[in-house]
Amino acid sequence: MSKQNAFYAQSGGVTAVINASACGVIETARQHSDKIGTVYAGHNGIIGALVEELIDTNAISTDDVAALRHTPGGAFGSCRYKLKDIDTHREQYERLIEVFKAHDIGYFFYNGGNDSADTCLKVSQISEKLGYPIKAIHVPKTVDNDLPITDTCPGFGSVAKYIALSTMEAGLDIQSMCETSTKVFILEVMGRHAGWIAAAGGLAQQAEGQPPHLIVFPEIAFDKAAFLKKVDQSVKDNGYCVIVVSEGAHYEDGTFLADAGTKDAFGHTQLGGVAPTLANMVRAELGYKYHWAVADYLQRAARHIASETDLQQAYAVGKAAVEMAVAGKNAVMPAIIRTSNAPFAWTIEEAPLSSVANVEKFMPRDFITEDGFGITDKCREYLEPLIRGQADLPYDEKTGLPKYVRLQHVLAEKKLPEFKA
Amino acid sequence: MSKQNAFYAQSGGVTAVINASACGVIETARQHSDKIGTVYAGHNGIIGALVEELIDTNAISTDDVAALRHTPGGAFGSCRYKLKDIDTHREQYERLIEVFKAHDIGYFFYNGGNDSADTCLKVSQISEKLGYPIKAIHVPKTVDNDLPITDTCPGFGSVAKYIALSTMEAGLDIQSMCETSTKVFILEVMGRHAGWIAAAGGLAQQAEGQPPHLIVFPEIAFDKAAFLKKVDQSVKDNGYCVIVVSEGAHYEDGTFLADAGTKDAFGHTQLGGVAPTLANMVRAELGYKYHWAVADYLQRAARHIASETDLQQAYAVGKAAVEMAVAGKNAVMPAIIRTSNAPFAWTIEEAPLSSVANVEKFMPRDFITEDGFGITDKCREYLEPLIRGQADLPYDEKTGLPKYVRLQHVLAEKKLPEFKA
Numbered sequence: 001m002s003k004q005n006a007f008y009a010q011s012g013g014v015t016a017v018i019n020a021s022a023c024g025v026i027e028t029a030r031q032h033s034d035k036i037g038t039v040y041a042g043h044n045g046i047i048g049a050l051v052e053e054l055i056d057t058n059a060i061s062t063d064d065v066a067a068l069r070h071t072p073g074g075a076f077g078s079c080r081y082k083l084k085d086i087d088t089h090r091e092q093y094e095r096l097i098e099v100f101k102a103h104d105i106g107y108f109f110y111n112g113g114n115d116s117a118d119t120c121l122k123v124s125q126i127s128e129k130l131g132y133p134i135k136a137i138h139v140p141k142t143v144d145n146d147l148p149i150t151d152t153c154p155g156f157g158s159v160a161k162y163i164a165l166s167t168m169e170a171g172l173d174i175q176s177m178c179e180t181s182t183k184v185f186i187l188e189v190m191g192r193h194a195g196w197i198a199a200a201g202g203l204a205q206q207a208e209g210q211p212p213h214l215i216v217f218p219e220i221a222f223d224k225a226a227f228l229k230k231v232d233q234s235v236k237d238n239g240y241c242v243i244v245v246s247e248g249a250h251y252e253d254g255t256f257l258a259d260a261g262t263k264d265a266f267g268h269t270q271l272g273g274v275a276p277t278l279a280n281m282v283r284a285e286l287g288y289k290y291h292w293a294v295a296d297y298l299q300r301a302a303r304h305i306a307s308e309t310d311l312q313q314a315y316a317v318g319k320a321a322v323e324m325a326v327a328g329k330n331a332v333m334p335a336i337i338r339t340s341n342a343p344f345a346w347t348i349e350e351a352p353l354s355s356v357a358n359v360e361k362f363m364p365r366d367f368i369t370e371d372g373f374g375i376t377d378k379c380r381e382y383l384e385p386l387i388r389g390q391a392d393l394p395y396d397e398k399t400g401l402p403k404y405v406r407l408q409h410v411l412a413e414k415k416l417p418e419f420k421a
Numbered sequence: 422m423s424k425q426n427a428f429y430a431q432s433g434g435v436t437a438v439i440n441a442s443a444c445g446v447i448e449t450a451r452q453h454s455d456k457i458g459t460v461y462a463g464h465n466g467i468i469g470a471l472v473e474e475l476i477d478t479n480a481i482s483t484d485d486v487a488a489l490r491h492t493p494g495g496a497f498g499s500c501r502y503k504l505k506d507i508d509t510h511r512e513q514y515e516r517l518i519e520v521f522k523a524h525d526i527g528y529f530f531y532n533g534g535n536d537s538a539d540t541c542l543k544v545s546q547i548s549e550k551l552g553y554p555i556k557a558i559h560v561p562k563t564v565d566n567d568l569p570i571t572d573t574c575p576g577f578g579s580v581a582k583y584i585a586l587s588t589m590e591a592g593l594d595i596q597s598m599c600e601t602s603t604k605v606f607i608l609e610v611m612g613r614h615a616g617w618i619a620a621a622g623g624l625a626q627q628a629e630g631q632p633p634h635l636i637v638f639p640e641i642a643f644d645k646a647a648f649l650k651k652v653d654q655s656v657k658d659n660g661y662c663v664i665v666v667s668e669g670a671h672y673e674d675g676t677f678l679a680d681a682g683t684k685d686a687f688g689h690t691q692l693g694g695v696a697p698t699l700a701n702m703v704r705a706e707l708g709y710k711y712h713w714a715v716a717d718y719l720q721r722a723a724r725h726i727a728s729e730t731d732l733q734q735a736y737a738v739g740k741a742a743v744e745m746a747v748a749g750k751n752a753v754m755p756a757i758i759r760t761s762n763a764p765f766a767w768t769i770e771e772a773p774l775s776s777v778a779n780v781e782k783f784m785p786r787d788f789i790t791e792d793g794f795g796i797t798d799k800c801r802e803y804l805e806p807l808i809r810g811q812a813d814l815p816y817d818e819k820t821g822l823p824k825y826v827r828l829q830h831v832l833a834e835k836k837l838p839e840f841k842a
Contacts, residue, residue: 014597016590044600073593079601165822169437169722172494172825176435179465180500185718206820273697275715294696296714297606301590305725307821387821399624400728400808401586404593 003035004106006325007049008057009042010141011081011112011119014074015155016303017314017391018141021111022075023068024318025139026057035326040103040412045079046110046119050092050421052099052414059410067405069315070393072303075407078112081421083119086129095419096123097132102415107135107325111318113142113153117333118357124331137321138333138353141314143300145196148359149351150335152386154317155300157310160200161387162302163189163244166295168204171211171242174291178240184231184282185242186292187212188275190299192248195219195363197299201244202375203383211242216278218248219363220372222257227278228285230373235288249274304402308389313346320348344385424456425527427746428470429478430463431562432502432533432540435495436576437724438735438812439562442532443496444489445739446560447478456747461524461833466500467531467540471513471842473520473835480831488826490736491814493724496828502842504540507550516840517544518553523836528556528746532739534563534574538754539778545752558742559754559774562735564721566617569780570772571756573807575738576721578731581621582808583723584610584665587716589625592632592663595712599661605652605703606663607713608633609696611720613669616640616784618720622665623796624804632663637699639669640784641793643678648699649706651794656709670695725823729810734767741769765806 008025010018022041029036041055042048048055055076057065068075086093099105110120117138124136140147145156167187174185191197195217202215213234216222234241249257258274275292282290313336320334335351338344367379375383394403429446431439443462450457462476463469469476476497478486489496507514520526531541538559545557561568566577588608595606612618616638623636634655637643655662670678679695696713703711734757741755756772759765788800796804815824 010597014594047600071593072590074597077600078597080598081601161821165725166719166723168822168825169493169724170718172492173435173718173722176431176495176499177501179468179498180502187719203820203822206822273694276694276697291717292715293717293719294713294715295719296712297591297594297603298587298608298714298716298719301594302587303590304586309821384820388818389821390816395811397809399627399805400582400730400810401589401624401627404589 003037005037005104006039006107006109007042007100007105008039008109009045009048009111010074010076010078011045011110011116012078013143013300014078015141015143015300016072016158016306017154017311018111019068019071019075020311020314021139021141021154021318023065024315025109025322026065028319028322032322032326036107036322037104040105041076043409043411044077045081046083047079047081047421049099050095050419052416052419054103054412055409056412060407064405064407067403070303070402071404072301082115083122086122086125093126093130097126097130098416100132100134103412106133109137109139109321111139111141113144113147114358114360117147117353121331121353121357124353127330135325135328135330137325137329138356139317139321140333140335143197144191144194146194146360146362148356148361151338151346152313152336154310154314156196157307157313157386158302159190159197159299160383161307162299162305163197163200163295164203164387165305167201167212167242167244170293171204174240174242181289182291183235183240183288184290186275186278186290187244188247188292188294189244191218191246193218193360193362195246198244198246199363199367199375199379200383200387203380203387209238212244213238213241214243214373215375216243216245216249217363217368217372218246218250220368221252222249224281228281231282232286243278245274245278247274304393306391307387308391309386311391316348324350341381341385344388424458426458426525427460427528427530428463428521428526429460429530430466430469430532431495431497431499432466432531432537433499434564434721435499436562436564436721437493437579437727438575438732439532440489440492440494440496441732441735442560442562442575442739444486445736446530446743447486449740449743453743453747457528458525461526462497464830464832465498466502467504468500468502468842470520471516471840473837473840475524475833476830477833481828485826485828491724491823492825493722503536504543507543507546514547514551518547518551519837521553521555524833527554530558530560530742532560532562534565534568535779535781538568538774542752542774542778545774548751556746556749556751558746558750559777560738560742561754561756564618565612565615567615567781567783569777569782572759572767573734573757575731575735577617578728578734578807579723580611580618580720581804582728583720583726584618584621584716585624585808586726588622588633588663588665591714592625595661595663602710603712604656604661604709605711607696607699607711608665609668609713609715610665612639612667614639614781614783616667619665619667620784620788620796620800621804621808624801624808630659633665634659634662635664635794636796637664637666637670638784638789638793639667639671641789642673643670645702649702652703653707664699666695666699668695725814727812728808729812730807732812737769745771762802762806765809
């Protein structure tokens with residue numbers, strides 16, 4: 001096989017460790033300079049390929065590449081953009097081939113979640129359907145932890161650690177004050193369809209009666225009466241109640257709690273905020289003093305409290321993706337396979353993209369307690385190793401803040417006419 | 422002076438480092454066993470003194486006392502409870518004297534903010550007005566950073582670090598995605614009257630154009646037109662806009678933005694959430710896609726990212742309080758005095774409580790940029806040293822979470838009839 005260049009892109013919501021995967025891809029590609037020439041990173045994901053905005057990663061120093069390992073966000077820009085079907089939207093794929101040809105790109109690494117796996121699969125089909133030889137490898141990433149086959153998705157372990165820790169810390173705060181102040185605290189977390197992040201809040205509880213006292217999962221239809229009864233009981237038993245709720249919490253009929261008809265002063269429907277919605281419910285029905293928090297992007301950007309397990313896995317899937325590509329694989333994803341729980345051990349194996357794309361992995365019912373408001377020991381056994389270890393982070397002595405790298409992007413010279421993505 | 426016991430209580434909102442002050446008080450008192458017998462901690466603050474729920478800190482092991490240094494929340498329970506005036510509510514003070522007499526308490530350490538300084542001052546007057554000799558020392562603590570005389574208030578530096586870091590991390594996230602996703606991000610922070618915490622968000626900005634692009638302070642009346650213009654300009658210039666807003670942001674007439682008339686589906690006024698209020702404003706007037714976060718208790722409980730400067734100061738004021746008490750002082754507060762900026766240096770001096778109680782320190786106008794939406798270099802010079810250093814924190818290898826101590830409270834035997842606080 002002759003030497004060819006590679007294209008790498010970040011897709012969808014970014015994470016605290018997606019750049020660690022980028023670091024794994026670039027560092028490993030540099031080690032395979034006999035087979036891989038330049039790694040071009042798409043500026044703003046796959047859009048960068050379509051509009052021919054290719055970041056030349058050869059211009060990035062060894063130190064800066066290494067610093068990607070500890071820098072959150074998407075260093076090259078990410079996007080929410082799903083390629084349409086190859087049979088109906090041939091022009092998008094023909095453009096990709098033009099760009100790939102113009103820049104001699106033979107490897108395609110796509111770092112993302114469910115939608116991205118689908119895009120990667122479509123690109124892999126260029127080989128067969130349009131006769132352009134390419135090795136397309138999907139690098140898994142999603143805080144939602146909802147990809148199949150892989151034991152977990154890089155990005156998730158760090159959010160899980162952030163949410164478990166934040167629940168624990170806020171719990172200590174509320175417990176201190178509940179005699180005369182806040183009795184109910186609600187933390188809203190990400191995960192619109194799958195409750196993995198909400199479940200991670202459960203790791204804060206290390207003994208009976210400790211927070212969180214309730215978790216509201218998207219996998220379980222919301223039962224208002226049961227919810228309020230449990231909140232009230234927790235306040236009576238413990239003096240307070242800490243609730244972790246998924247943004248995807250919904251009623252039996254599918255209506256999201258967050259869309260339950262709040263209107264602003266002008267009568268416009270106000271979107272968002274399942275935490276304030278639950279808080280108002282608690283106030284109206286139980287009368288307890290409450291507070292609520294919405295972690296939003298803070299949770300997935302929190303590199304400062306990233307899990308070491310997560311960081312290692314994020315790097316490993318980037319590295320493995322390059323190794324699979326140079327071994328001639330196409331349409332696969334490096335999947336993390338757990339080989340042992342005690343001691344925790346894992347390895348990387350290849351999973352066919354056709355089994356990954358568009359499949360969502362939800363919380364198994366036996367990971368959720370019978371009443372629907374907590375996690376089981378089985379769930380805890382699964383989650384705990386994923387948040388172990390504190391990933392290293394260099395700080396600046398003067399500012400007291402982390403030394404996150406900000407890359408100055410050097411774009412490869414454009415060789416083609418403009419294209420509207 | 423003969424040996425007497427001491428009373429220590431935590432008051433008002435707890436912080437990531439208030440227990441470090443408790444640690445300073447208890448460890449230092451143990452070193453002065455010639456003058457101080459037992460340190461009793463009030464269960465749930467001053468209420469513990471009134472209802473005679475006194476936690477015997479002699480029952481706490483040396484290791485557990487040391488672990489208070491790294492445990493957030495209020496280990497003995499705190500309260501929101503302000504003693505009434507000594508002339509009109511004599512019975513409260515007479516009860517305090519009864520409890521102090523019954524347990525031979527000659528030292529009173531009160532760990533809190535503005536209201537607590539007032540309570541501490543009133544207790545100090547027992548000496549003079551009711552003839553009971555007591556040394557009352559106020560131990561400063563408040564995330565709001567609004568006590569006078571002292572350079573800063575323990576608890577603030579850690580919140581400041583959390584907010585600066587969270588703004589920086591979320592900023593990297595939004596920057597990655599702004600081409601096709603969220604363009605405006607709003608982070609709501611604490612500080613109902615003073616904008617110190619919001620100002621700390623400004624530390625995330627280390628070069629022109631970096632987040633945050635706007636800070637909304639409670640010291641500056643909210644100007645909707647100017648705000649929207651600046652948001653729009655930031656999106657046009659930078660591709661996105663990150664906003665840090667104080668919960669106390671308000672219009673010229675004093676109306677809080679958070680109270681601006683949001684109603685739920687039942688027509689009830691919905692409280693809270695200046696972030697969603699601004700988000701709706703951005704959506705309605707500019708049409709940009711937005712996200713918002715409300716950090717709430719997470720910010721003040723975040724011991725995992727506590728500032729080392731803050732931790733050292735929190736311990737130092739606890740230690741100094743005991744040293745002042747055994748030196749016979751009354752009605753004073755150990756104040757942190759900055760002696761040098763480069764290198765950063767500080768010392769502890771005593772401040773008369775009469776000059777501290779009920780005085781609020783706001784952001785000076787020259788700490789805020791002329792347009793009212795940013796911090797000046799002078800402000801940065803003041804804030805930066807307060808967030809320096811990462812305070813040590815031991816983690817449990819198995820759970821991946823910090824080893825926070827949970828004390829089992831041993832109460833001193835009650836000697837008096839019941840009292841309704």
